[in-house]
Amino acid sequence: AQRVTQPEKLLSVFKGAPVELKCNYSYSGSPELFWYVQYSRQRLQLLLRHISRESIKGFTADLNKGETSFHLKKPFAQEEDSAMYYCALSVFITDSGGYQKVTFGTGTKLQVIP
Amino acid sequence: NAGVTQTPKFRVLKTGQSMTLLCAQDMNHEYMYWYRQDPGMGLRLIHYSVGEGTTAKGEVPDGYNVSRLKKQNFLLGLESAAPSQTSVYFCASSFLDIYLSSGELFFGEGSRLTVL
Numbered sequence: 513a514q515r516v517t518q519p520e521k522l523l524s525v526f527k528g529a530p531v532e533l534k535c536n537y538s539y540s541g542s543p544e545l546f547w548y549v550q551y552s553r554q555r556l557q558l559l560l561r562h563i564s565r566e567s568i569k570g571f572t573a574d575l576n577k578g579e580t581s582f583h584l585k586k587p588f589a590q591e592e593d594s595a596m597y598y599c600a601l602s603v604f605i606t607d608s609g610g611y612q613k614v615t616f617g618t619g620t621k622l623q624v625i626p
Numbered sequence: 627n628a629g630v631t632q633t634p635k636f637r638v639l640k641t642g643q644s645m646t647l648l649c650a651q652d653m654n655h656e657y658m659y660w661y662r663q664d665p666g667m668g669l670r671l672i673h674y675s676v677g678e679g680t681t682a683k684g685e686v687p688d689g690y691n692v693s694r695l696k697k698q699n700f701l702l703g704l705e706s707a708a709p710s711q712t713s714v715y716f717c718a719s720s721f722l723d724i725y726l727s728s729g730e731l732f733f734g735e736g737s738r739l740t741v742l
Binding site for chain 2 (some may be wrong): 555556611617619
């Protein structure tokens with residue numbers, strides 16, 4: 513079974529400070545990892561995925577298979593980064609017609625203090 | 627360009643009442659999902675569908691039923707609402723990737739349900 517752990521419910525940082533949102537996972541195979549973000553009064557949306565290896569809105573995340581982690585980082589936090597962040601692990605399940613099983617962490621609320 | 631639309635956005639029910647949440651997507655996605663979001667528990671999968679006419683149980687299916695009569699619509703029903711079903715419900719859809727890798731989930735805005 514897969515599991516995603518986000519140890520921090522709330523992370524408060526000052527504007528301009530570095531940000532690191534922690535995510536650890538457990539899965540025996542090769543997972544696909546994602547970060548989703550939910551801004552105030554907006555729907556959940558994809559922020560980035562590990563296979564694309566890109567930086568979105570200054571955020572990056574590196575998959576560390578040895579430590580089973582996928583931490584989200586940004587060198588300089590902005591006020592507009594304040595939001596709820598969810599780490600997610602996706603696995604394709606071949607039974608029941610095949611479907612994408614996505615397991616979400618419990619989320620971390622990032623609060624950027626002006 | 628609507629994407630994923632959920633109705634209603636808010637609803638208050640009394641214990642024992644029934645209701646249906648409607649999810650509609652205009653992206654021609656094969657997969658559709660219903661999640662519930664509760665404080666401290668993240669998003670948990672209730673039911674999912676891999677195509678028109680098919681549904682399957684997720685992690686927390688008890689007390690819910692679903693139907694996917696048309697590809698673009700995925701309905702979530704509560705036959706006899708209970709206070710434990712007070713939650714925010716999210717619908718999501720994704721496309722069928724022929725290489726079986728995982729696709730992006732596209733979410734609706736959420737439906738806040740309160741059961742008294």
